[in-house]
Amino acid sequence: MEGQKLYQESWNSVYGNNYVLVVNAKSPNIDAALRFLDMLADPDVYMEVFCGPEGDLWYAEDGVAYLREDVSGKIANREAYPLQSGEETVLWATPWIIDDTSHPTSYVGLDGEPRLVRFDRWTEVLDLLYNTEQQNAWRKISGYDFFVDEAMANNAYTLESGLDYVVNFATIPDDQMKLTLDALKDIVVNASWQMVYAQTDEQFDQIWDQMVEDCEGLNAQEIIDWRIADLEKARQTRDSLSK
Numbered sequence: 489m490e491g492q493k494l495y496q497e498s499w500n501s502v503y504g505n506n507y508v509l510v511v512n513a514k515s516p517n518i519d520a521a522l523r524f525l526d527m528l529a530d531p532d533v534y535m536e537v538f539c540g541p542e543g544d545l546w547y548a549e550d551g552v553a554y555l556r557e558d559v560s561g562k563i564a565n566r567e568a569y570p571l572q573s574g575e576e577t578v579l580w581a582t583p584w585i586i587d588d589t590s591h592p593t594s595y596v597g598l599d600g601e602p603r604l605v606r607f608d609r610w611t612e613v614l615d616l617l618y619n620t621e622q623q624n625a626w627r628k629i630s631g632y633d634f635f636v637d638e639a640m641a642n643n644a645y646t647l648e649s650g651l652d653y654v655v656n657f658a659t660i661p662d663d664q665m666k667l668t669l670d671a672l673k674d675i676v677v678n679a680s681w682q683m684v685y686a687q688t689d690e691q692f693d694q695i696w697d698q699m700v701e702d703c704e705g706l707n708a709q710e711i712i713d714w715r716i717a718d719l720e721k722a723r724q725t726r727d728s729l730s731k
Contacts, residue, residue: 492644493644493645493646494639494644494645494646495645495646495649496645496646496647496648496649509525509528509583509585511525525585528582528583528584528585528586529584529585529586530586531586531591531592531593531594531605532593532594532595534584534586534591534593534605535593535595535603535604535605535606537577538577538589538605538606538607539577539605539606539607540571540577541571544571544572545559545569545571545607546559546607548595551594551595551596552595552596552597552598553593553595553596553597553603554598555607555610555612555613559607560607560612560613560616561616563607563608563613563616563617564613564616564617564620589604589605589606589609590604590609591604591605592604593605597610597611597612598611598612599611618634650723651719651723653726654719654722654723654726655722656722656726657721657722657723657725657726658715658718658719658722659718659722665711668706668707668711669711671706672703672706672708672711675699675702675703675706676699676703679695679696679698679699679702682695683695683696
């Protein structure tokens with residue numbers, strides 16, 4: 489949309505995260521716990537959690553990791569690709585020390601570049617994911633390879649925002665405000681779905697006006713003003729730590 493700006497979301501805060509991994513000094517299995525922490529910092533193990541054990545969906549020869557040919561097509565088509573045992577790989581809920589999927593493993597791919605920890609980051613899979621019939625049709629119409637290229641060409645995409653990491657220093661709403669925020673969310677979500685299925689402009693406007701009235705009845709503007717002021721204080725705190 490004309491005038492719309494897109495901002496890159498920051499996943500890894502330079503100010504740390506709000507969770508920690510610790511080993512109790514009185515643990516009867518300290519060595520095992522430390523080995524577990526080592527595992528959470530090992531990209532090769534991370535890859536096996538995501539992709540299954542070597543020799544199943546993928547295999548390695550002379551340090552090169554290969555994907556079974558039938559698996560790459562299933563991944564590209566967003567189909568399930570169970571292990572030979574019938575089990576399926578699932579997301580691991582425990583935070584890893586290497587907390588994203590861009591870490592290189594000790595394996596390399598067909599191009600000689602390090603393999604990353606997930607199949608959908610492997611070059612042969614990316615070639616399939618990024619070259620669907622729909623995507624190629626869009627490229628012909630738009631003249632761009634990817635949507636982000638079009639956004640950047642129109643100065644509508646920025647990698648950095650003045651609000652990056654500000655949330656780390658923002659105030660947590662009290663219990664009463666949390667209840668009000670939940671109520672406002674219900675109003676907006678329910679009205680949004682009704683507007684999606686509105687059959688006329690008049691019906692849409694009626695739903696919109698009622699939504700605004702209901703939100704104003706819960707003093708939504710006061711909450712917005714409070715949050716904006718709080719974010720400004722948080723921004724100042726962030727900036728003071730960046731000097």
